[in-house]
Amino acid sequence: MRTHQSDDELMSEVARLVNELDPPPPGLIERAQFAVAIDDIDDIEFEVARWEEHRPLAGVRGGLPGTITFFVGDLTVMVNVTRTGERQRIDGWLVPAGAHGVEIRVADHGSTTTTADEGGRFVLTEVPRGTTQLLVRMNAEQSRTVVTPTVDL
Numbered sequence: 001m002r003t004h005q006s007d008d009e010l011m012s013e014v015a016r017l018v019n020e021l022d023p024p025p026p027g028l029i030e031r032a033q034f035a036v037a038i039d040d041i042d043d044i045e046f047e048v049a050r051w052e053e054h055r056p057l058a059g060v061r062g063g064l065p066g067t068i069t070f071f072v073g074d075l076t077v078m079v080n081v082t083r084t085g086e087r088q089r090i091d092g093w094l095v096p097a098g099a100h101g102v103e104i105r106v107a108d109h110g111s112t113t114t115t116a117d118e119g120g121r122f123v124l125t126e127v128p129r130g131t132t133q134l135l136v137r138m139n140a141e142q143s144r145t146v147v148t149p150t151v152d153l
Contacts, residue, residue: 030107030131070134070148077136077146081153087126088153094120094136101137106130129153 005013070077079092094100097120105111109128116122134148 068151072146075136075138075146077134077148079134083129084125086129088129090124090127092116092122092124092134094122096120098139100139101135103135103137105133105135107132 067078067080069079074096076095077092078095079090082089082091090104092102094102094116097118098116099118100116100120101113102116102122102124103111103113104124104127106128107130109130112124112127114122114124130153131150132153133150136146138144138146
């Protein structure tokens with residue numbers, strides 16, 4: 001005679017099977033924590049940028065990332081990523097142009113800052129590879145901070 005499992009037992013078995021057959025990818029928890037750990041940002045309020053077009057993130061992770069574009073309101077952030085061994089060079093452009101502050105955060109590597117020139121162009125060399133996020137601090141006239149989604153570079 002077959003006995004019926006309780007709901008709790010059944011759910012425990014389903015959870016075990018899911019973890020065994022389709023476990024979360026390595027580092028998922030750390031990447032998620034990095035994405036939401038923006039406590040270090042001095043600005044109380046900030047805007048979150050979006051991808052210019054919806055495409056699978058796998059295209060960003062595989063091979064050379066190339067050009068990535070984010071936007072929020074009237075701001076467009078375009079970056080071109082070039083691998084240089086274990087590091088990468090990030091060339092970027094901001095529209096509207098201006099001497100805006102740019103910060104590149106890389107999980108487990110801290111951050112690097114620069115200021116875009118009056119034309120909105122910025123360059124960061126020797127940026128570590130990993131889960132990356134950009135912050136743009138608009139100049140005093142606009143006084144706002146924009147944060148991009150994390151990208152695995």
